[in-house]
Amino acid sequence: EPEVTQTPSHQVTQMGQEVILRCVPISNHLYFYWYRQILGQKVEFLVSFYNNEISEKSEIFDDQFSVERPDGSNFTLKIRSTKLEDSAMYFCAARLGEQFFGPGTRLTVL
């Protein structure tokens, strides 16, 4: 099965700090997604990205979040000023047909 990779696997940060979560999608995939899963809760859609633009975003994806694909390979999610409630697993997914999920980044905000 095609592989989507994410780094880091675990990130610990202080409240108010900026974090960047990285995803390396499958090379020929065109559509990219970020999802969030707060511990013990369901997986929630954050944002979709196509052709270097956001194509859809949820109400969770507010001004503190941003996404970009700076070098044509990595796909990043930036959280400008982290809050305690941002602690969650963040999954990247890439699509060509169906979505393939990465292994996730566990973000812990202290």
Place this chain on the structure above:
Amino acid sequence: AQTVTQSQPEMSVQEAETVTLSCTYDTSESDYYLFWYKQPPSRQMILVIRQEAYKQQNATENRFSVNFQKAAKSFSLKISDSQLGDAAMYFCAYRSGATSGTYKYIFGTGTRLKVLA
């Protein structure tokens, strides 16, 4: 808006037995896809099985099969000959068809499956 409901927070099954996980959904769309994902303790999301709404035939993948009841908006997962490695969280998910312009997945709250030796 579409919703996905999993009413069983936790299920248990004896090794080698069969278990059925329930999922219901709500939509006004006629073109959509349904999925079951497995999330083991590693937290990786693994696709188990996929069903296209336009197909009447239930999808099967080895020991995994679904009972898709479109009129009832029900999409249950049956795991036959359960193995210890099947222990995980199972999420039901919905995706709209291509004409909707959205490809986001909508997930249920999950069912934790325990497999007893």
